[in-house]
Amino acid sequence: MRATDYLRSQVAEDWTAATTHAFTNALVDGSLSREKMAGYLQQDYLFVEEFVRLLASAVAHAPNLADGVPAAQFLGQICGPENTYFLRALEALEVPQAQTEASETLAFQQLMASARLSGRYEIMLSVLVVAEWVYLEWATPHEDRAENLPFWFGEWITLHSGQGFSEVVSYLRKQLDTAWETLGAAEREDVQITFTKAVALERAFFDASWLGFKVDR
Numbered sequence: 001m002r003a004t005d006y007l008r009s010q011v012a013e014d015w016t017a018a019t020t021h022a023f024t025n026a027l028v029d030g031s032l033s034r035e036k037m038a039g040y041l042q043q044d045y046l047f048v049e050e051f052v053r054l055l056a057s058a059v060a061h062a063p064n065l066a067d068g069v070p071a072a073q074f075l076g077q078i079c080g081p082e083n084t085y086f087l088r089a090l091e092a093l094e095v096p097q098a099q100t101e102a103s104e105t106l107a108f109q110q111l112m113a114s115a116r117l118s119g120r121y122e123i124m125l126s127v128l129v130v131a132e133w134v135y136l137e138w139a140t141p142h143e144d145r146a147e148n149l150p151f152w153f154g155e156w157i158t159l160h161s162g163q164g165f166s167e168v169v170s171y172l173r174k175q176l177d178t179a180w181e182t183l184g185a186a187e188r189e190d191v192q193i194t195f196t197k198a199v200a201l202e203r204a205f206f207d208a209s210w211l212g213f214k215v216d217r
């Protein structure tokens, strides 16, 4: 079994909860309120700030240029079209960028910062794989709905589905699968702890989004 399949199998309950969540179900059928989407995007933009640092660090720690290039290209995607999406969506939803992190956002930022500062490629990948694979899984079944939704829903689905994004997830998984083969038992345990924490935090982030983050005005 691939290491990433094994890691996911160990957290099946949180994984299913995060990838079939009431929040994303409402987002894909267009019934999610503007208020809840605004709160989610405000907090998620704070998530993305730390995510970009983590991804840049993974590029820096890739074993060679060929292994780093796809992550660098993905960094360009996040800092380009995805960043622009956030700015346009927040404007359309008539909210500013958030000034304060919710506790769920803070917990995720702390995990990403600690993965980055670990200096360990496999630990960085553990968080990156979870963050992108979870999103690929919830969004992919609903790819066809995107064009009939307001852009703040539709583009969020499109950014996390399709061939290009699926290749990003395949690449990240392969990097982690390959790194795993070189690790000893203690290092594998660290990967598993990080992966498990990241899945729990994805679930908690959607739980909080569904309850409704406080929207900064």
Ligand SMILES: Cc1ncc(CN)c(N)n1
Residues within 6 Å of the ligand: 044, 047, 108, 131, 132, 135, 202, 205
């Ligand atoms: C919390 C969270 N996790 C993952 C993603 C996918 N980039 C995101 N935007 N936000």
